[in-house]
């Protein structure tokens with residue numbers, strides 16, 4: 330069982346999806362899940378460094394699914410990682426998306442294979458949410474899971490690119506992380522302020538602002554104008570740089586490095 334520790338090739342070889350499942354001899358990998366990592370090792374007779382280890386601190390989610398081809402008895406699970414990687418033509422590092430997809434075909438029964446894939450997805454998700462990196466001197470509040478998020482986007486900020494940035498970069502991540510969200514596109518100045526002032530905050534575990542400093546300023550003012558402001562201002566806020574200057578997002582990012 331994935332909860333109990335590493336698995337080996339003899340108990341559960343999982344072929345990667347990128348290998349053609351219809352091929353007579355697909356490449357097989359042994360996959361092990363520990364408390365902190367997912368290790369993938371090619372099962373091959375030739376010795377060498379074939380092991381790849383993904384840290385669960387970098388994992389945002391994992392999901393199981395059936396293949397598109399109805400004759401395929403295998404099931405699949407995909408884990409989504411964002412490890413730090415060197416940037417192309419740059420000396421710095423940045424988080425970059427890596428999807429690891431596995432095909433599970435332990436038995437001929439597609440339902441049993443899907444159940445197995447779901448167990449893996451569940452175990453990887455569970456282990457990943459335990460991996461909150463801690464730093465001394467910083468007070469952390471854990472966000473409940475599943476976390477219901479209101480995302481506020483100012484479509485005019487950042488020379489009108491905030492919404493495109495959201496659909497191009499953020500939406501997919503939220504889906505992969507299985508975070509249910511409601512998207513609010515602001516229609517006028519003070520829209521977010523009024524919305525937040527009147528909102529039933531028990532509906533939301535976090536408010537995420539995708540804009541420049543201006544929209545965050547509105548949200549904070551909206552929270553502080555409430556009668557229950559002392560509690561309201563405790564609402565976890567996220568800031569995604571969507572504006573032109575993004576001074577606050579940049580400085581928070583800088584200090585959290």
Ligand SMILES: Nc1ncnc2c1ncn2[C@@H]1O[C@H](COP(=O)(O)OP(=O)(O)OP(=O)(O)O)[C@@H](O)[C@H]1O
Nearest residue numbers: 486487515516517540541542543544572573574575
């Ligand atoms: N739909 C909208 N139409 C017009 N103004 C809006 C709308 N939504 C929000 N605003 C206002 O636009 C102002 C500027 O937004 P914001 O600071 O988020 O973006 P920016 O100016 O592009 O970014 P930066 O502050 O990084 O330069 C905010 O004060 C906000 O109140």
